[in-house]
Amino acid sequence: MTTRRNFLIAAGSVGLAGVAGEADATPEAMQQALRKLTGNAKVSRGKVKLDIPPLIDNGNAVPMTVSVESPMTQADHVKAIHVVTERNPQPNVVSVYLGPRAGRARMTTRIRIATSQTVTAIAELSDGTFWSGTADVVVTLSACLEEGMI
Amino acid sequence: MSRAVINVPKTVKRGEIFEVRTLVAHAMETGFRRTQLGEVIPRDIITRFVATYNGVEVFRADLHPAIAANPLIAFTTVATESGTIAFQWTGDKGYSFTESATITVV
Numbered sequence: 716m717t718t719r720r721n722f723l724i725a726a727g728s729v730g731l732a733g734v735a736g737e738a739d740a741t742p743e744a745m746q747q748a749l750r751k752l753t754g755n756a757k758v759s760r761g762k763v764k765l766d767i768p769p770l771i772d773n774g775n776a777v778p779m780t781v782s783v784e785s786p787m788t789q790a791d792h793v794k795a796i797h798v799v800t801e802r803n804p805q806p807n808v809v810s811v812y813l814g815p816r817a818g819r820a821r822m823t824t825r826i827r828i829a830t831s832q833t834v835t836a837i838a839e840l841s842d843g844t845f846w847s848g849t850a851d852v853v854v855t856l857s858a859c860l861e862e863g864m865i
Numbered sequence: 866m867s868r869a870v871i872n873v874p875k876t877v878k879r880g881e882i883f884e885v886r887t888l889v890a891h892a893m894e895t896g897f898r899r900t901q902l903g904e905v906i907p908r909d910i911i912t913r914f915v916a917t918y919n920g921v922e923v924f925r926a927d928l929h930p931a932i933a934a935n936p937l938i939a940f941t942t943v944a945t946e947s948g949t950i951a952f953q954w955t956g957d958k959g960y961s962f963t964e965s966a967t968i969t970v971v
Contacts, residue, residue, distance in 0.1 A: 776933035800931065804897045808931040816923045816943055818882030823939035827895070827931045 745799050748806035749837065752797045753845050758837060763796075763848030765836045774828040774854040783820035783838040783846070793820035795839040802832040828854050867891065869964040871952065876969045877944040885916065885924075886939040889954050889962060895930035911956035914938055919948035928956075944970045 766780040798808040872886040896908025916924040951965040
């Protein structure tokens, strides 16, 4: 799905990548990663809540909490949660696998964000359906791009 | 070599959902950074985290370079019985680290 907004973001990234000299993942690469994770299943919007601060000073450690609306019973629970980005060097961020013993479908970690972009979380439910949630982030100091001080 | 901080409640009521917070010391070198001489610094990350509650896996995570250094992973689980929750981190260059926490269910 290419919306006008996605296109503009992608077009912008070409210029940026040239300056930074680093190849970024593209929204297309993210879609590809998503297809790999979901096995081409239909992904519906909703149920997934992605908590990331909208404005980030330092992209090297960004707190992120993903929660999914689910009763987490044997019959109806979240099997997996995947987080992907569209403009990090690699689309995949984290994949977690849980079950009814989790009690709540919720996990917290700290991630790296290379540049301002949309972060997507996908939840795989026990009935085989996929749900997604997104969050837009703006980064002032990005991760990955700085030279190593070694 | 390595160090981990685990945060679990000492005692929980049976059936209660509690949060487990884990933090492990690791640089999580992405493999995308370069030295000032332009050489790529090879990737060295933790790729997998597994938590087992009295021997039964309750949570597993596959980590990628986009996870920040000293990975914090927090999740929830249901208190079923007293025992130990064991954590294992494995990664590049043969990295493996285990830690455990005891929990009393009342």
